[in-house]
Amino acid sequence: MDVQRAGTLDPGPVVLLTVMSQPVRGLDDSSPLTYATRNATMWMFVIRRLIQMVFTLWIISMVTFIAIQLPPGDFLTRKIQLLEQRGSQVNLESAQRLRRHYGLDKSYAQQYWLWISRFVKGDLGQSFEHERPVSDLMGERLALTVALGLSVLCFTWMTAVPLGVFAAMRKYTWPDHLLTFLGFIGLATPSFLLALVVLVFLVFYTNNASVGGLFSTEFRDAPWSLGKFGDFLRHVWLPVLLVGSAGTATLMRIMRGSLLDVLSQEFVVAARARGLSRRRVVLKHALTVAVNPMISIAGMQLPEIIGGEILVAIVLNLPTTGPLFIQALRQQDMYLAGALLMFMAILLVVGNFLADLALAFTDPRISYGAGGR
Numbered sequence: 001m002d003v004q005r006a007g008t009l010d011p012g013p014v015v016l017l018t019v020m021s022q023p024v025r026g027l028d029d030s031s032p033l034t035y036a037t038r039n040a041t042m043w044m045f046v047i048r049r050l051i052q053m054v055f056t057l058w059i060i061s062m063v064t065f066i067a068i069q070l071p072p073g074d075f076l077t078r079k080i081q082l083l084e085q086r087g088s089q090v091n092l093e094s095a096q097r098l099r100r101h102y103g104l105d106k107s108y109a110q111q112y113w114l115w116i117s118r119f120v121k122g123d124l125g126q127s128f129e130h131e132r133p134v135s136d137l138m139g140e141r142l143a144l145t146v147a148l149g150l151s152v153l154c155f156t157w158m159t160a161v162p163l164g165v166f167a168a169m170r171k172y173t174w175p176d177h178l179l180t181f182l183g184f185i186g187l188a189t190p191s192f193l194l195a196l197v198v199l200v201f202l203v204f205y206t207n208n209a210s211v212g213g214l215f216s217t218e219f220r221d222a223p224w225s226l227g228k229f230g231d232f233l234r235h236v237w238l239p240v241l242l243v244g245s246a247g248t249a250t251l252m253r254i255m256r257g258s259l260l261d262v263l264s265q266e267f268v269v270a271a272r273a274r275g276l277s278r279r280r281v282v283l284k285h286a287l288t289v290a291v292n293p294m295i296s297i298a299g300m301q302l303p304e305i306i307g308g309e310i311l312v313a314i315v316l317n318l319p320t321t322g323p324l325f326i327q328a329l330r331q332q333d334m335y336l337a338g339a340l341l342m343f344m345a346i347l348l349v350v351g352n353f354l355a356d357l358a359l360a361f362t363d364p365r366i367s368y369g370a371g372g373r
Helices: 003-007 013-020 035-069 075-085 092-101 108-119 134-169 174-188 191-205 226-263 266-273 278-290 292-316 321-331 334-362
Strands: none
Touching: 035 108, 035 334, 108 334, 134 174, 134 226, 134 278, 134 292, 134 321, 134 334, 174 226, 191 226, 191 292, 226 278, 226 292, 266 278, 278 292, 292 321, 292 334, 321 334
């Protein structure tokens, strides 16, 4: 008798025997593939994905270059307009000299090849506006951006997973309804708007004029030390809360829905029928399966967080790559904007690759053979 059809009738010994005959997932370590076969299959998957990553990044680099060139004019056009507004006269000869200086006299294909060939060698090029190497401009800003992104990622997972499990275990009770309401508020409120509200409250109602930034004034340009790291921890909590609000709400809803779906499956009922406690069934068996959708989207979270913190960084005056990226797009600073976009693309592609590998280890049912998943 099928378990689901039997559940609609009066439960009895037949249902119990049927349920108890089902294997409990996680208790049987056997696999249809031998270890050697699975290991070889995994290596083939890794090689195939690495080739796909290179091809994907090449396509992204072309799309990035085209997107930067879409606005009318170029960096030199804007620079000449700015010089004329300041009262400087720029003749045709000077304009041509500047165009040769910035390499804008070449065709789009030549400009793209010059940029991408240097990029793969580690040369990010020269910023048009700042007239400095892009690697120097990104420097500490990139490190702070990654540190902020990882902090938000840890905060999101450490908050969303327990809350999602708690809501699923108390389905349709007032704590579940409260968390659902707060989750919808977090999803509906843009992070930059929340940052503006918090900024106004802290400045005008607490008379705290030093809100914003990641460091106090005395540590802003100081070399890294234990004191500067402590000052960073005292400032970073506010951007982490603001940027992580929407991501926490999203993951909490995913965790709740996934766990509720797993709790209704037969192997959970079988584990309960074998006398296992509800806590052990949820934490040891159901949760390990319910977390798979979370792992599958984890690879996209870090670039999403870094992209989502751009406006928050402008509002709170954070020394991250966000404000630098907006300025580079406005000025059509090709090398600077291109390097930042490619950095985001690399994070996304590598993150998805690592998420797929994590899924392969956490769920042996997933096949990475030639036929795909």
